[in-house]
Amino acid sequence: MSAIKVEGxxxxxxxxxxxxxxxxxxVSLDIADGEFVVLxxxxxxxxxxxxxxxxxxxxPTVGRVSLDHGTRSDGDRPLGFVFQEATLMPWRSAxxxxxxxxEMAGVGRRERTARVxxxxxxxxxxxxxxKHPHQLSGGMRQRVSIARALAHDPQVLLMDEPFGALDAQTRDMMNSELQRIWLENRKTVVFVTHSVSEAVFLADRIVMLGTKPGHIHSITEVTLPRPRTIDMTETAEFRHLAAELRRQIGAVQDPDNRSAVSA
Known part of the structure; x- marks a missing residue:
């Protein structure tokens, strides 16, 4: 069953x-309920x-996006967002x-406290x-952002390079944490990244976009078993898939932007 349907x-x-x-x-794309898709x-x-x-x-200028409402009685299909910056309110605790x-949804204090x-x-x-945001590390602030995005039980979680500003070690840790969280709740996730390794580590499917104009170049299924570990990035299967994706990026990438894609 499609959770998200992008049509033309x-x-x-x-x-x-x-x-x-x-x-x-x-651009046309079907994303299944509970699927982890990386752009x-x-x-x-x-x-x-x-x-x-x-x-x-x-x-969209042309076309449409349909979101499946599943079994929600209120007809709503809430979306959760996590952006590159944590965008936490500095005067509020975690x-x-x-x-x-x-609070915005009018949830009562007792239920709200338990959910938080x-x-x-x-x-x-x-x-x-x-603790307040200034007392937390960058990775911890992003974890709070993920918790906030999940608080109202969205069926779809949208993530725009959420770990792009973190150092490599923290980013690896956050990818492992995100996978753990996703395995526990199986939300439908659409995740944007420039990192090939991050895409292979996290995705069920990787949607490769080409440029001028933006279009779907290819869709690659990632069959690596879960849960995935950082050690798996050194395996032949992981390296082969990452190399193929880098080859595809080379085929679609504007020569002026060749430094834009990370490992």
Whole structure:
């Protein structure tokens, strides 16, 4: 069953001097319920634009996106967002930041408190409940962001390079933590990255986008067993798949952007 259905989506942005730019062209994609899909490709291929259209933060110029409402009686299909920056409110504690979407939804204090504690436990930060963002490391702040995004029990989690600003060791740790969280709740995840290794480690399927304009170049299924460990990045199967994806990026990438894709 499709959780997300993208049908013939194109996006045109108005440019300076009356010029227009075609950012995405005729993108169609089905994402299954509970699937972890990674959008990969060089800068300028429209990964974030596609993610924002799926998340209803942008409207397509042509085409449409359908979100399956499943069995929710209220007809709502909430979306959770995690961005590259944690975007936590500095004056609120970790618990109060996680509670924000619940407050906005009118959830009662007792239920809200229980849910916040459950989410902080899920992301491995029960001890951070009373701490403020400046007291947390970058990785811890992103864990709080994930807890906040999951607090209202979204069926779809959208993540735009959430670990891109972290150092390599912390990023590896966060990828392992995200996989653990996903294995526990099986949300549908759409994840944007420039990192080939991150894509292979996390994804069920990798959607490679090409440039000028943004379009789907290929879709690759990742069959590595789960749970995946950092040691698996040294295996022949992992290395072979990563090398093939880098070859594909070389085939679609603008020569001026060859340094945009990381390991």
């Amino acid at each position: 989506v194109s996006k045109v942005f108005a440019g300076a001097g009356g010029q227009s730019m075609l950012a995405l062209s005729d 990969l490709g060089p800068s300028g291929c429209g990964k974030t634009t596609l993610l924002r259209i799926i998340g209803q933060l942008e409207s 618990a109060a930041n996680v509670a924000l979407p619940l 504690r459950e989410m902080l436990e899920l992301v491995g930060l029960p001890e951070a409940e009373g």
